[in-house]
Amino acid sequence: MGDIIKWESTMNAALLRARAENKPVLLDFFNPN
Amino acid sequence: MATVSYPNAKVVQFINKRMIPLQVRFDAQSIASDFNVKWTPTIITLDYNGREHHRTVGFLAPEELIPSLLLGISKVFFDADMFDDALSNLNKLLSEYPESDSASEAIYLRGVSLYKSTHNAKSLKEAYERLNTIDPKGEWTKRAYPYRLL
Numbered sequence: 001m002g003d004i005i006k007w008e009s010t011m012n013a014a015l016l017r018a019r020a021e022n023k024p025v026l027l028d029f030f031n032p033n
Numbered sequence: 034m035a036t037v038s039y040p041n042a043k044v045v046q047f048i049n050k051r052m053i054p055l056q057v058r059f060d061a062q063s064i065a066s067d068f069n070v071k072w073t074p075t076i077i078t079l080d081y082n083g084r085e086h087h088r089t090v091g092f093l094a095p096e097e098l099i100p101s102l103l104l105g106i107s108k109v110f111f112d113a114d115m116f117d118d119a120l121s122n123l124n125k126l127l128s129e130y131p132e133s134d135s136a137s138e139a140i141y142l143r144g145v146s147l148y149k150s151t152h153n154a155k156s157l158k159e160a161y162e163r164l165n166t167i168d169p170k171g172e173w174t175k176r177a178y179p180y181r182l183l
Contacts, residue, residue, distance in 0.1 A: 003042075003045050003046070003049065004040070004045060005039055005044075005045050005048050005049060005054050006049055006054065007054050007055065007056040008053060008054065008055045008056075009055070009056065009057070010055075011055065011057075011064060011083065013055075014053050014054075014055035015081060015082070015083055017053045018053045018079075018080075018081035019081045021053065022081070023051065023052055023053050023081070024051075024052055024053070024078050024079060024080055024081065024086070024105065024106055024109045025052065025053045025054075025055055025078070025079040025080075025081070025083070026048060026052040026053065026054045026055065026076065026077075026078060026102060026105075027055050027057070027064075027068070027076070027077040027078075027079055028034070028054065028055065028056045028057070028074065028075075028076050029057060029058075029059045029065055029068075029070045029073050029074065029075040029076075029077075030034065030035065030056060030057075030058065030059060030073055030074060031058075031059045031060065031073040031074075032058055032060075033060075
């Protein structure tokens with residue numbers, strides 16, 4: 001199997017990485033049920 | 034999305050290379066309320082300040098998800114007046130996913146990006162003509178309809 005998506009789980013962490021790497025954020029809302 | 038699109042190798046490669054992926058439970062965080070999300074799957078493209086630029090609701094297969102994300106990235110650049118970067122992503126979308134559901138909006142946004150970077154109205158008319166050729170009754174062809182007169 002190949003790689004998996006390296007999901008962040010909080011907005012703060014995602015925005016910190018986004019600024020550091022100069023990338024946009026993919027925000028995915030999912031329903032676990 | 035979790036069982037079909039997100040495990041797809043091309044999707045994994047694209048997202049890990051081009052975006053910062055953030056996944057939150059619809060029912061567990063106030064962020065869903067902050068973004069007024071009422072249904073899943075909802076996918077939103079944000080800039081690094083947390084501002085929204087693109088949103089989709091509903092399942093997207095891999096061959097639709099990647100061009101939709103490219104459109105979202107293009108809009109981040111377009112909204113920042115970074116038209117060369119917007120055009121680069123729109124051209125990639127249109128060359129690699131010309132049959133995707135995102136293609137028509139990409140043609141429209143490409144025409145506007147070219148116009149805003151060159152101030153040559155010919156790009157708007159060309160966008161209309163391209164849209165009218167591939168999808169005469171399409172939503173984005175209708176939105177570009179006034180440009181036929183330029």
